[in-house]
Amino acid sequence: MARDVYCLTLRQPIRNHLGLAEQLGRAGLSVPANIVEGYCFPFPRLPTRVGARVPR
Structure with a gap:
């Protein structure tokens, strides 16, 4: 995905808007x-709004 976004920012119309390309x-x-x-820092089981539990 990062590569696709980078290739997209190289297109001429987007390059003219430097702020948009950088963003x-x-x-x-x-x-x-x-x-x-998020994968490196697993959270303990968190209760959800409906009372279910998130698996570890």
Whole structure:
């Protein structure tokens, strides 16, 4: 996904809007980073709104 977002930011119309290209690049990297961070720090069982339990 990060590679696809990076390739998207190289397209000419998006490159003209530097703020948008930089923001897309950061967003493309933050999604996999957040997944890894969540995987490395497992939480204890958290009660959900309906009372079910999240498996470990």
